[in-house]
Amino acid sequence: MANQNEKELAGRAAAELVESGNIVGLGTGSTAYFAVVALGDRVKSGLKIIGIPTSDGTAELARAVGIPLSTLDEHPEIDITIDGADEIDPQLRLIKGGGGALLREKIIATASKKMVVVADSSKVVTVLGRFPLPVEIIPFARAVLQRKIKALRANCSLRTRSDGAAFVTDEGHHILDCSFGKIADPPSLAQTLSNMPGVVEHGLFIGIAKVALVGNGSTVAEIRPASTRKRALAKRARPTRARQKQKLRKRRPS
Numbered sequence: 001m002a003n004q005n006e007k008e009l010a011g012r013a014a015a016e017l018v019e020s021g022n023i024v025g026l027g028t029g030s031t032a033y034f035a036v037v038a039l040g041d042r043v044k045s046g047l048k049i050i051g052i053p054t055s056d057g058t059a060e061l062a063r064a065v066g067i068p069l070s071t072l073d074e075h076p077e078i079d080i081t082i083d084g085a086d087e088i089d090p091q092l093r094l095i096k097g098g099g100g101a102l103l104r105e106k107i108i109a110t111a112s113k114k115m116v117v118v119a120d121s122s123k124v125v126t127v128l129g130r131f132p133l134p135v136e137i138i139p140f141a142r143a144v145l146q147r148k149i150k151a152l153r154a155n156c157s158l159r160t161r162s163d164g165a166a167f168v169t170d171e172g173h174h175i176l177d178c179s180f181g182k183i184a185d186p187p188s189l190a191q192t193l194s195n196m197p198g199v200v201e202h203g204l205f206i207g208i209a210k211v212a213l214v215g216n217g218s219t220v221a222e223i224r225p226a227s228t229r230k231r232a233l234a235k236r237a238r239p240t241r242a243r244q245k246q247k248l249r250k251r252r253p254s
């Protein structure tokens with residue numbers, strides 16, 4: 001229950017970042033749900049936005065709450081995308097795809113000027129890998145890819161629906177859920193998976209998200225990648241030329 005509140009807090013906080021006139025990527029999952037509903041409320045109060053949904057399910061929800069929708073063909077550049085995550089590390093690297101929408105989610109996130117992640121506090125980890133990494137594949141390549149990924153020391157299983165049939169993504173692919181344990185080098189694993197013929201996309205989102213809003217108890221914490229935090233601190237520490245001149249002037253005896 002606590003997680004539900006945290007999800008709602010994060011989703012609602014992210015919806016506040018959207019401005020009138022924005023093209024908005026609408027994420028998938030139980031946390032993105034709250035952002036979409038909050039955006040629907042804002043649209044009812046006059047906010048003018050166009051949503052680009054990351055899944056058929058989100059498109060249905062967005063229509064139900066009154067958000068006008070369009071496509072990437074019409075709007076290939078998105079102002080802001082709000083989406084959930086299954087894991088978030090301190091560098092704002094993510095595992096996504098628990099809801100099976102990782103392919104469209106990655107396309108939309110990388111077409112966005114800003115990706116805002118929304119999550120409850122259980123999603124924050126020090127090292128990615130507790131959550132099995134979803135890998136979207138061409139069905140034809142399943143057995144070959146399962147062997148190859150198992151050779152990377154991962155337990156790898158085909159995602160199935162409750163009736164036992166293979167789960168099929170909105171783009172008609174299958175998903176392998178791959179447990180690697182702690183992923184020591186996410187960029188290297190991402191590259192290895194991308195290089196395998198038959199892998200359509202994987203759920204490692206690296207260098208894509210700009211900020212994460214994480215519900216924590218009754219507050220929302222902001223996570224930014226360590227590199228931008230360092231840049232911001234360095235900027236603050238570095239005196240501007242004007243400030244340097246002012247200091248020199250102050251030191252000069254009159």
Ligand code: 5RP
Pocket residue numbers: 027028029030031032083084085086095096097098099100101102105
């Ligand atoms: C869907 C996703 C979701 O954003 C991710 O699974 C998080 O979902 P939730 O907010 O329900 O925990 O990647 O493909």
